Amino acid sequence: MTDSTQSYSAAAEVGQLRERRTRWQIIKIELAKAPYSAWFGLIVIAFYLFVALFAPLLAPHGEAEIFSQSFAPWGGEHVFGTDQIGRDIFSRLIFGARNTMGIALATTLMSFTIGGGLGLVAAISGGWTDQLLSRAVDVLMAIPGLIFALMLLTIFGSSILSLIMIIAVLDSTRVFRLTRSVAVSVVVMDYVEAAKLRGEKLPWIMRREILPNIMPPLIAEFGLRFSFVFLTIAALSFLGLGIQPPTADWGSMVRDNASMIQFAKYDLTAALTPMIPAGAIALLTVAVNFVVDWFLHKTSGLNDEH
Amino acid sequence: MSTKRGKKGDVLLEMKDVKVDGFSDERWHKIIKGIDITLHRGEVMGLIGESGAGKSTLGLAAMGFTKPGCKITSGSIIFDGQDLVLASDEEKRALWGTRIAYVAQSAAASFNPAHRLLDQTVEASLNQGLQPRAAAEADARDLYGQLQLPDPENIGDRYPHQVSGGQLQRMMTAMAMSPRPDLIIFDEPTTALDVTTQVEVLVAMREIVEKFNTAALYITHDLAVVAQMADVIKVLRYGNEVEEAETRQMLESPKEDYTKSLWSVRALEKTESPSDDVVLSIDNVDAAYGGGVKVLHDVSIRIPRGRTVAVVGESGSGKSTTARVITGLLPPMTGSVQFNGEPLPAALKDRTKDQLQRIQMIYQSADTAMNPRQTIAETIGRPLEFYHGLTGKAKQERILELLEMIELDQSFYDRFPNELSGGQKQRVCIARALAADPEIIICDEVTSALDQIVQEGILKLLLRLQKDYNITYLFITHDIAVVQAISDEIVVMYQGAVVEQGGKNEIMSPPYPDYTQLLLNSVPDMDPDWLTNLVEARG
Numbered sequence: 001m002t003d004s005t006q007s008y009s010a011a012a013e014v015g016q017l018r019e020r021r022t023r024w025q026i027i028k029i030e031l032a033k034a035p036y037s038a039w040f041g042l043i044v045i046a047f048y049l050f051v052a053l054f055a056p057l058l059a060p061h062g063e064a065e066i067f068s069q070s071f072a073p074w075g076g077e078h079v080f081g082t083d084q085i086g087r088d089i090f091s092r093l094i095f096g097a098r099n100t101m102g103i104a105l106a107t108t109l110m111s112f113t114i115g116g117g118l119g120l121v122a123a124i125s126g127g128w129t130d131q132l133l134s135r136a137v138d139v140l141m142a143i144p145g146l147i148f149a150l151m152l153l154t155i156f157g158s159s160i161l162s163l164i165m166i167i168a169v170l171d172s173t174r175v176f177r178l179t180r181s182v183a184v185s186v187v188v189m190d191y192v193e194a195a196k197l198r199g200e201k202l203p204w205i206m207r208r209e210i211l212p213n214i215m216p217p218l219i220a221e222f223g224l225r226f227s228f229v230f231l232t233i234a235a236l237s238f239l240g241l242g243i244q245p246p247t248a249d250w251g252s253m254v255r256d257n258a259s260m261i262q263f264a265k266y267d268l269t270a271a272l273t274p275m276i277p278a279g280a281i282a283l284l285t286v287a288v289n290f291v292v293d294w295f296l297h298k299t300s301g302l303n304d305e306h
Numbered sequence: 307m308s309t310k311r312g313k314k315g316d317v318l319l320e321m322k323d324v325k326v327d328g329f330s331d332e333r334w335h336k337i338i339k340g341i342d343i344t345l346h347r348g349e350v351m352g353l354i355g356e357s358g359a360g361k362s363t364l365g366l367a368a369m370g371f372t373k374p375g376c377k378i379t380s381g382s383i384i385f386d387g388q389d390l391v392l393a394s395d396e397e398k399r400a401l402w403g404t405r406i407a408y409v410a411q412s413a414a415a416s417f418n419p420a421h422r423l424l425d426q427t428v429e430a431s432l433n434q435g436l437q438p439r440a441a442a443e444a445d446a447r448d449l450y451g452q453l454q455l456p457d458p459e460n461i462g463d464r465y466p467h468q469v470s471g472g473q474l475q476r477m478m479t480a481m482a483m484s485p486r487p488d489l490i491i492f493d494e495p496t497t498a499l500d501v502t503t504q505v506e507v508l509v510a511m512r513e514i515v516e517k518f519n520t521a522a523l524y525i526t527h528d529l530a531v532v533a534q535m536a537d538v539i540k541v542l543r544y545g546n547e548v549e550e551a552e553t554r555q556m557l558e559s560p561k562e563d564y565t566k567s568l569w570s571v572r573a574l575e576k577t578e579s580p581s582d583d584v585v586l587s588i589d590n591v592d593a594a595y596g597g598g599v600k601v602l603h604d605v606s607i608r609i610p611r612g613r614t615v616a617v618v619g620e621s622g623s624g625k626s627t628t629a630r631v632i633t634g635l636l637p638p639m640t641g642s643v644q645f646n647g648e649p650l651p652a653a654l655k656d657r658t659k660d661q662l663q664r665i666q667m668i669y670q671s672a673d674t675a676m677n678p679r680q681t682i683a684e685t686i687g688r689p690l691e692f693y694h695g696l697t698g699k700a701k702q703e704r705i706l707e708l709l710e711m712i713e714l715d716q717s718f719y720d721r722f723p724n725e726l727s728g729g730q731k732q733r734v735c736i737a738r739a740l741a742a743d744p745e746i747i748i749c750d751e752v753t754s755a756l757d758q759i760v761q762e763g764i765l766k767l768l769l770r771l772q773k774d775y776n777i778t779y780l781f782i783t784h785d786i787a788v789v790q791a792i793s794d795e796i797v798v799m800y801q802g803a804v805v806e807q808g809g810k811n812e813i814m815s816p817p818y819p820d821y822t823q824l825l826l827n828s829v830p831d832m833d834p835d836w837l838t839n840l841v842e843a844r845g
Contacts (some may be wrong), residue, residue, distance in 0.1 A: 188674040196654065197633055197664040198692060200741075212679035 034294055036267045041290030048284055052098040059091040064246035072271040073258070081273060083256055089273060092248035099243060100250050101284075103164060104230040110168035111229070112222060115175025120206045122176070123183035124192075134180070137173045145170055146235065149285060163242060168230055171225060178221050182214040216299035223292035227285045234281050250277035318488055318521045319368060321344040326363050326372060326545075326547065336419045337363050348519040352536030354526060354551070357728065358759040360545040361525045365491045367405050368523055370398050384747050403430035407482035411494040413474035423477055424462025431485045442484065444820055449480040452517070453510040472503035476510050483514055490515065496531060500620040500784055501828040508830075509516065509841055527757050528829035529568060533838040535558055541565050544788055553834050562654035567759065569832070574762060574791040576769065578810045580706075581610035584647075585778050586632070586665075586746055593631050593640030599629050602638070603803045606614070608653065609746065609795075612772065614779040616793035616810075618620060618786070618825065624802040625782045629748050631733040632780070633667060646745075660752040661692045666739035670751035672731035676723040682709075682734055683719045689741040708737040729760035736767065747776040767789050786829040790814075 011252030034042075051058060061067075061081075064087060072082040080089035087123065122130040149166055156162040186192065195209050237251025245252065257274040262269035326338040334344035338360045345351055355362045366372060370383055370390025383390040385406065391396060407430075408584045410416045417426060427449075428442040434685045437445065441460070455474040466474060475495055479678050484491050495511070496504040507616040512535060513524050524535045532539055532553075541548040543563070549562050560566050586609045593602040602624050609615045617625045630636040632643055634654035640823075643650045645664070651657050669675040676685055686705050709718055712733040725732055732752060749768070753761040759828055771777055771794060781792055789796060789810070796813040798805040806813055818826065825844075830836055 189677075190669045190671065191677045192668065192740075194669070194675060195636070197635070197667055198689060199657075199659050199661065201693070208680075209677055211678070 001107050001268070012089045013169070018295075019149050025242075030298065037290040038294035040286040041294070044126070044283060045291065048097055048101065048287075051094055055094050055098045059088075059094040060223070061088040061091040063092065063095040063248050067092070071270070073267060074273075080276060081272075082271070083253075088232045089253070089257075089276070092253060093098060093250070093277060093280065096253060097280070099247055100233060100281075101241065103160060104226055104233055105118065106223060107164045107168045107171070107229045108226045110164060111225065111298035112175050112218070114168060115172030116179045116218065119176040119179025119203070120183050121153065123187050124181045124202060124205060125304070126187075130195075133176070140170065146232065149190045149232070149236065150241060153236065159243050160247075163233070163236070167229055167236075171229055173231075175221065176271065179214070180219065182217050183210055186213045186250040188212050196203040220292050220299070223288050227288045230281070231285065250281050251290055252275040309414065309674065317344060318347045318349075318386060319343065320382075320384040320432070321368060322382050322384075324364070324383060325379045326360070326367055326376055327379050328363075328373075328376040336461075338367065339543050341545075341547050343368065343373055343523075343540070345489070345521050345523065347521050348516075349365040349538065350515060350522045350524055350536045352524045352526065353533035353542060354378050354529060354532050354539060355542035356527060358544075359535075359542040361527075361542055362493055364542070365493050365525045366408075366522050368489070368491060371402070375395070383492055394749070401432070401689055402433045404436065405485075405487050406489045407485070407487040407489070408476075409482050409490060409492045409495050410479050413478045413495075413496055414466070414471065416478060416488065417474065419466050422463055422465060423469070427462060427481045427484050430481070431678055434484055434485065444635065445658050446480060446484055449514070450477075453477075453480055455480075470503075472499050472507055475507050476695065479507075479514065481512050483518065483520075486518055486520075488521060490520055490524060492524045492526075492535075492787065495527050496528065497528070501718055501786075502620050502824060504531070505828045505830075505837075505840065506838060510761075511535070512837065514536055525619060528830070529758070530832050530836075533834045534830055540663070541568070547668050547817045558833055566672065574765060574787075576614075576790075576792055576794070578794050579613070580809055581613050583611040583661055584608045585645070586610040586780075588628070588632065589644065591628075591638040591643070592626060592632055593636055593638045595627075596635070600639075601802050602631065603801075605631075605641070605802070607804065607807065608697060608832040609778055611745075611778055612776040613794040614772065614781050614792050615795045615797060616781045616783060616789040617797045617799060619805075620787055621797035622782060622801075623799040625799055627802070628799070629750055629780070629782060632748060633665060635705060663689075663742045664745045666742050666744040666746075666747065667748045668732075668735050668739050668752045671755055672728060672735050673723070675735050676731060678723050680693070681720050681722055685723075685734060686737045686741050689738060693742050708741055711740065711771070712737045728756055729759075729763060732756065732760075732764055733767065736764075736771070740775075744777065747782065748780045748782070750782045751784070752781075754785060761788070764775060767826055768792065786826060798825065 016111045028055065067078070067086040067088065070082055070084055070086040072078050072086070074081050078088050080093070082088055083092070117131055121134045133214075137151055149170055153162065156166065183241050192209050193204060195205050200209075233242050234249075234251030234254075238255045240252070240255065242251055243249035254274050254277050260270045260273050321341065321343040323338065323340045323342060324338055325340050328335045328337045329335075341360075341364060343351065343364075345422060353364060355361050360597065363372070363376065367378060367383065368385075370393060372378060378391055381391065384659075385401065387399075388397070390401075417423070417820060424443060424446055427446040428437075428439065431437050431442040432439060436442070446462060451463055455461050455473055455476055461469065461473075466477075469477065470561065479495070487713065492511070495658070496507050498699060499507060508531065522535075524532060526532050536553050537549065539553050541549040541556075541562070543564055548564050549556075549560070551561075556565070560794075588607045591605045592600055593601055593605075594600045605624070605628060607615065607617075607628070618623050627636065631638050634650070634657055637652035639797070645661065645762050650661060653694075654662075683702075684703050686708055687696075687701050690701050690704050705719065714730060714733060716731070716735075718726070723734075726734065735752075751762050756764065765788065768779065772779065779792070781788075782816065783789060793810050795808065797807045798809055798813065798819075805819055805821050813822065814826070827840065
């Protein structure tokens with residue numbers, strides 16, 4: 001070992017001494033150092049996930065079960081009352097977590113598959129492929145998103161599948177731009193050239209050489225995009241073009257019960273009913289943002305501790 | 307200006323028992339472990355040592371400054387009667403830039419690309435109200451002239467990207483000089499430059515420092531350079547002082563073993579052994595990037611089997627482009643590449659796996675040549691799996707064998723690149739090339755980012771591997787000492803064309819073509835009079 005006996009290197013010294021921690025240990029250490037906002041976000045997300053996963057067990061009534069009394073007040077059998085056709089609001093909130101979040105998650109995953117994949121291809125190939133894809137994205141982004149989505153939904157109909165596909169495609173433009181721009185700086189690295197010289201095929205270079213090096217910004221973007229998709233779906237449902245009844249969904253629940261706000265002077269709780277699904281949407285968005293902020297701060301190398 | 311200036315010989319900077327700690331990986335490490343420096347007015351002190359020796363940290367500490375995450379823990383730094391350790395930020399700010407200036411390694415990264423050079427040159431003088439703008443600008447133009455910059459009247463109107471690297475480095479010296487500081491800290495100012503440019507910058511810096519009686523700390527790892535610049539040399543290692551002596555005395559009779567080992571690197575030399583068995587040849591190649599200006603003109607090179615052909619020339623001479631033509635990354639416009647007597651497809655995608663496997667490449671910067679998210683085992687293991695289909699136990703054994711070949715032990719197996727030193731990383735890159743079982747390895751400036759001692763280790767390793775496995779090297783470099791150490795044949799390139807090709811002894815002995823002459827005598831010797839003699843000889 002001529003090298004290590006003759007020359008000193010701080011990196012090598014640290015390398016020798018560093019405890020080899022398992023991934024789980026690292027996560028535990030990072031969590032212990034996380035700020036309160038991140039903890040808050042993580043707990044809220046965990047709670048939402050729990051509710052979404054065990055919705056049928058948690059909900060007191062069925063998703064579309066109709067009771068005789070419509071617009072029932074809070075309390076008694078129906079914790080948050082019933083809606084205009086007599087469905088239990090509390091149960092629909094619980095099922096709504098599952099539907100709204102599930103669809104948003106599927107849409108975000110889809111948009112990352114499309115946008116991320118094409119972004120990597122554009123970054124690696126360069127030249128005409130890159131030009132063609134990038135300009136196509138420019139065109140798509142030039143059209144106002146929500147209006148374009150409304151138009152496409154009117155053409156293809158508001159099924160859940162078309163909802164997911166349309167929002168995923170429209171949203172993938174932003175993922176494409178991000179992926180391409182971070183991948184471009186990795187593509188020029190010598191190790192990517194080394195892989196090309198070795199004769200590696202495109203998928204291998206994408207998956208093994210580039211993707212691991214651009215994960216942090218992509219994960220953060222995933223959180224943010226999830227929030228936006230979630231809000232877009234809620235907005236579309238509020239407009240009546242999103243998730244269709246009888247499927248429970250927070251956006252359409254706000255719309256269905258919106259008129260109850262007018263009764264605030266007679267029954268405050270009735271006026272609060274449409275606020276609950278709206279609040280659920282807001283809370284999740286804030287929670288995801290807190291976690292993303294913390295994650296970005298950790299991975300961007302910003303260190304303001306000393 | 308002359309009122310604040312004492313006469314030559316007064317003590318300007320006195321650092322006593324300075325210690326600096328740095329915070330990383332959740333704990334404090336000692337970077338400087340108690341060093342004294344006494345610097346007189348007009349004196350130039352060279353600080354040398356390998357990377358990690360604490361040279362730059364010490365240089366910054368001389369200004370009373372530490373990088374974020376570092377702190378001066380004890381000692382005193384007296385600059386012209388004022389203790390910089392105790393001085394407030396405001397007091398230090400008044401000194402920095404005007405009485406103490408700093409010249410960084412990378413000039414390109416140190417200039418603001420959005421401002422003209424002249425405005426940046428006079429900024430420090432104006433901020434402190436030392437001179438009116440017109441006078442400062444006139445003075446800056448005068449400095450440009452003294453630093454041998456072309457068109458000194460107008461060059462200041464250009465932006466940083468409009469001048470070359472060597473010019474930018476001189477520009478930074480002008481910027482440092484503008485307020486006529488008492489002390490300049492040069493932090494590896496010529497490391498990023500070609501040998502031919504380096505000479506110009508060194509001459510300019512030395513003259514101007516002498517003329518204004520400025521004291522300087524000159525930080526470098528290049529002994530021959532420090533021999534030209536410094537009156538006194540201090541050798542550092544692990545944050546400790548090894549020894550300090552006058553330049554001549556240090557060069558003639560270094561006391562410590564460590565200093566002697568630094569000196570010995572340049573003694574490495576390979577005896578030339580000619581061969582006629584050509585493994586790879588390039589015939590009459592012309593090449594251009596994107597159909598634009600031609601960067602290679604009628605280049606023909608033949609590479610004998612089991613030997614080392616060194617390609618030398620300054621940057622922009624087409625050395626790396628030649629490598630790209632051989633590897634297929636840049637298909638030539640005309641001409642061909644023959645491998646074992648058979649023509650090689652021009653483009654990378656037309657080559658077979660077998661052809662790819664036989665030509666491997668090692669890069670200048672091992673940092674960017676290794677994927678930071680792959681362990682050493684994955685890095686070395688991939689070619690084994692890809693070319694030879696090795697998996698599981700067989701692959702693991704071969705990886706350990708390769709680690710042994712590059713003189714690293716098993717503990718490196720599952721480490722990541724950021725846990726390795728520069729020399730160790732370059733060794734792993736060598737192992738990755740070896741894993742493919744190549745006939746020829748293209749080495750693109752593989753030692754130029756490394757310290758002398760580490761460099762020696764890598765060169766010895768390459769020579770041993772060549773002897774053991776009969777590997778052929780195409781060795782691209784601008785360092786003549788490295789050429790001496792490793793090559794059998796030399797190709798001299800200039801502006802995209804081959805100036806000369808032949809055996810090492812033939813090329814290295816006169817008569818030389820003009821360009822070879824310039825290249826050879828731009829390489830600093832370990833003789834402190836070398837630069838003076840060179841300037842006289844060149845007139």
